């Protein structure tokens with residue numbers, strides 16, 4: 001079954017039920033507090049679970065002139081109906097051990113009555129109950145389709161609870177909370193559906209009453225209540241209610257309604273006159289009621305409240321995700337038949353459309369006829385001269401849903417004239433198969449007779465405008481039409497900025513121009529080493545990202561000063577006390593792994609920055625090996641003291657440094673090659689490798705690891721990548 005079938009089912013079910021679901025969830029959250037508020041009343045006997053009827057009934061009989069019924073509610077409060085010595089009728093909670101009156105049962109508060117009625121029937125009687133039942137059933141289907149989507153996203157059952165790659169807030173928490181509340185929501189939906197079916201008698205839940213042979217009733221031997229074997233063997237905790245004999249006539253008997261059966265007991269001899277087990281449907285109804293209402297456990301009631309609250313969040317986040325996707329729908333001014341430029345998009349979550357629109361709008365503004373559509377709409381384009389395919393990659397390097405048919409369509413519809421094509425891949429290095437589908441599209445087009453390559457396939461990591469600008473430059477040169485990356489359409493939604501004060505900056509420019517800058521947030525920020533700091537040097541759309549190391553509650557950046565560098569120049573000009581506005585970007589895939597037995601950090605140049613923070617925060621003393629590369633020995637100087645101290649403090653286990661322009665003129669990859677056995681051992685024992693620095697270094701290291709994994713461990717590197725054992729953040 002394809003991702004789209006589950007996605008559309010999930011969406012269709014959510015759309016058709018969200019109003020009632022929201023109402024049921026809000027009332028559900030409120031109702032969950034009723035059992036909690038009841039459970040704190042002091043009416044439960046201390047050793048309730050151990051008490052038997054043989055211990056309880058004689059005491060109660062002695063204390064009260066007459067008892068007609070004893071009942072035990074979901075809170076395990078024992079209630080009796082009867083009368084006292086003065087003949088005054090009573091309905092009270094009692095201590096089953098002493099018979100002492102503990103309190104009087106209160107009526108359900110009007111507020112909870114009102115909310116319960118709304119939750120059960122929307123004040124619409126049977127019709128309302130039907131819609132509420134239907135909503136519970138739809139919730140069940142939504143939960144199943146949601147689970148299928150998570151399975152597909154996480155690539156299988158085994159990886160269901162592994163790390164989730166963060167795309168945006170709504171999507172990330174939709175999946176994170178979806179996984180956490182899956183079981184409670186499934187239980188709520190199942191039990192709600194079951195209770196509705198039982199309510200409408202689609203499931204038979206009638207109890208069969210005991211059938212008594214009155215002729216066989218004995219009045220000898222007479223026994224005391226405490227000596228009745230059945231009372232000795234029945235605990236109070238199994239009892240729902242006991243009807244007491246109406247008179248002393250042997251034909252009047254005790255009726256015991258227990259959790260799983262009903263019994264009639266001779267009031268003189270203690271013999272069991274009849275015993276009937278409840279049908280499974282009745283037991284399931286009680287179980288469903290307990291699970292759906294949380295009435296038997298305050299902890300479960302709280303879990304239900306949280307789960308119902310999560311449903312409200314899912315409604316919000318689900319619609320936010322859909323809204324974002326729909327916002328990227330295409331509007332064309334020119335037809336496919338008329339257009340000289342054809343822009344084809346493969347996108348699952350819509351962001352690739354933003355880039356496609358940027359190209360499309362710029363072409364239109366320059367008077368060109370451009371047509372933008374999905375890759376799945378590929379057909380013959382009679383006047384096409386240029387084709388640009390922009391596509392994301394999903395799953396195991398798969399096509400997005402709207403690009404699945406592209407390969408078939410390309411074979412089916414050859415273009416009548418030569419068309420110059422260019423492929424732009426959107427992906428993320430957080431995934432093992434970076435931009436794989438874009439490379440497949442490129443390969444496919446390269447095999448077509450009519451297709452003429454214009455520029456090489458380009459890749460864009462994490463929607464980077466800089467990567468896009470490289471492609472735009474190359475394409476513009478070849479096509480002789482200007483496309484820039486600074487278009488309105490590339491603007492991401494505005495984010496709130498944080499004020500950060502400079503507390504220190506190493507002005508002594510090293511030979512390679514590297515300096516450290518420390519920034520203090522005005523208030524406590526949710527930031528972790530490995531997150532990114534986005535700065536806006538000119539207060540415009542131009543954003544520059546730096547990897548953050550958190551040291552002593554401050555953010556430390558390691559920056560290399562580039563001649564005319566927009567970001568590095570801006571930071572280098574700052575002095576202590578200056579304040580800047582910046583944004584923290586959560587980079588969850590590159591945080592220090594909490595559970596790894598050993599971590600190997602590999603960096604070159606300023607890529608060491610997040611590792612400094614991670615080492616500083618390595619309080620559990622996880623074995624940590626740092627391999628770093630610099631040009632000259634002098635480049636290491638600004639880090640040396642910190643690294644030495646961390647080693648003696650055992651926060652850093654080992655330090656290996658390569659200098660590319662001095663000594664042995666080595667690169668960090670040479671150190672990895674030297675220690676290949678150790679690195680393979682780390683991978684083999686579930687250790688984690690973290691790589692930060694230049695893309696060129698990343699490529700060398702990955703190539704090396706790829707071959708070594710294959711030869712030494714007999715496995716492909718992607719196995720370790722997909723298990724989250726290789727974390728990368730290169731630029």
Ligand SMILES: Cc1cc2nc3c(=O)[nH]c(=O)nc-3n(C[C@H](O)[C@H](O)[C@H](O)COP(=O)(O)O)c2cc1C
Pocket residue numbers: 153165167346347348349350351352353392393394395396397398400426427428429431432433434435436462463
């Ligand atoms: C569930 C999921 C799976 C992904 N799989 C890959 C992948 O295998 N390779 C890759 O390079 N990028 C992968 N990505 C990253 C996306 O391709 C990337 O974020 C892209 O810019 C999204 O474009 P879109 O918003 O147009 O769908 C994945 C993203 C998600 C959410």
